[in-house]
Amino acid sequence: MATTYAVVxxxxxxKEVARSVAHHLVENRLAACANIISTVxxxxxWEGKIQQDEEVLLLIxxxxxxxxxxxxxxxxxxxxxxxxxxxxxxxxxGSQSYLNWISEVTR
Numbered sequence: 193m194a195t196t197y198a199v200v201x202x203x204x205x206x207k208e209v210a211r212s213v214a215h216h217l218v219e220n221r222l223a224a225c226a227n228i229i230s231t232v233x234x235x236x237x238w239e240g241k242i243q244q245d246e247e248v249l250l251l252i253x254x255x256x257x258x259x260x261x262x263x264x265x266x267x268x269x270x271x272x273x274x275x276x277x278x279x280x281x282x283x284x285x286g287s288q289s290y291l292n293w294i295s296e297v298t299r
Contacts (some may be wrong), residue, residue: 197283
C-alpha cells in the first residue's frame with residue numbers, strides 16, 4: 193500500500209482557481225477528493241528575489257499511478273502559474289475503507 197495512494201499539494205492564487213482545479217480533477221476521476229485550505233502564506237525565491245504571497249492550498253487525494261501521467265498534466269493545463277507547485281506525498285497508512293473509496297472513484 194505504501195505507493196498505491198498519494199496526497200498531492202498544489203498552491204493556487206485564490207479560491208476560485210482552487211475550486212476550478214478541484215472540480216476538474218474530481219470530475220475527470222483523477223482525484224477522489226480535494227480539500228481547499230484558505231490563506232496560507234508562502235515565502236519563496238522567484239527570479240532572484242524573495243517573494244511573499246497569500247495563496248490557497250489544495251490537498252488532493254488520489255492514486256499514485258495517476259499522478260505523473262494524468263494529474264500533473266491536468267493541473268498544469270489549467271493552472272495560472274508558470275511553475276505551479278505540484279508535490280505528491282505517498283500515503284503510508286490510512287483507513288482501509290477510505291483508501292478503497294479512493295480506488296473506487298478514481299479511474
